[in-house]
Amino acid sequence: MLVVGLTGGIGSGKTAVSDRFALFGIPIIDTDLIARELVEPGQPALAEIAAEFGADCLDDQGRLDRGRLRKSVFVDDAGRRKLEGILHPRIRAVARDRIAALSAPYCLLVIPLLVETGMTDLVDRVLVVDAPEAEQIRRVMARDQVEEAQARRILASQARRDQRLALADNVLENSGDLAKLELPIAELHQHYLCLAATQSL
Ligand code: ATP
Numbered sequence: 001m002l003v004v005g006l007t008g009g010i011g012s013g014k015t016a017v018s019d020r021f022a023l024f025g026i027p028i029i030d031t032d033l034i035a036r037e038l039v040e041p042g043q044p045a046l047a048e049i050a051a052e053f054g055a056d057c058l059d060d061q062g063r064l065d066r067g068r069l070r071k072s073v074f075v076d077d078a079g080r081r082k083l084e085g086i087l088h089p090r091i092r093a094v095a096r097d098r099i100a101a102l103s104a105p106y107c108l109l110v111i112p113l114l115v116e117t118g119m120t121d122l123v124d125r126v127l128v129v130d131a132p133e134a135e136q137i138r139r140v141m142a143r144d145q146v147e148e149a150q151a152r153r154i155l156a157s158q159a160r161r162d163q164r165l166a167l168a169d170n171v172l173e174n175s176g177d178l179a180k181l182e183l184p185i186a187e188l189h190q191h192y193l194c195l196a197a198t199q200s201l
Helices: 014-023 031-038 044-053 066-073 077-100 133-144 148-157 161-167 178-199
Strands: 002-007 028-030 106-110 125-130 170-173
Touching: 002 014, 002 178, 014 028, 014 106, 014 125, 014 178, 028 031, 028 077, 031 077, 031 106, 044 066, 044 077, 066 077, 077 106, 106 178, 125 161, 125 178, 133 148, 170 178
Parallel strands: 002 106, 002 125, 028 106, 125 170
Antiparallel strands: none
16 A cells, blocks of 8 residues: 655644545544554553653553653653654554555555654655744644743754655645645645556556
């Protein structure tokens, strides 16, 4: 199956875009959701995280306390790499299994941190949702009720726009009205259907 990787910075509009592809019946697999499922209570990854970073990372109910985990993990690069070592192979395995179970001409695999995680091998094509940084900041502040400084910090922690664009086979410009996405998405949908048909020959 043709796998289209959808990526973009925070607030660029990945969900707005994937919702529109879903209207065409295209299955969407989101690696952020997979990552969250993997740290549900009872999951082996959560036990590994607690063993590595301490039981302090769990709250009273045994659920992951992300704030505390962040404090233990992001003190240095080694902590981040350890956490990635626990999560990334599992995210890949689950994504591959879910893709293998699908029956559709193509699917969208949403990988917000595609550049940062190097998961490009999971996808055949890369679609980048792009928006001006000022617009990303404005949207994140409005949606998440955070201060501008916080929105800027998150943006600064992600890959740069030019790094994402360098990986793109296609770019969806999401700087205007949401309705303006409809035509380019319909065109991309046709494009991917053609690619999928060629690939299956
Ligand atoms: P995240 O990386 O945080 O998951 P995202 O890339 O999935 O974000 P969305 O959640 O789709 O981004 O969009 C962020 C916010 O901006 C949402 O509240 C969404 O409704 C709004 N938004 C997205 N695109 C537009 C647009 N073109 N015009 C106005 N608002 C938009």
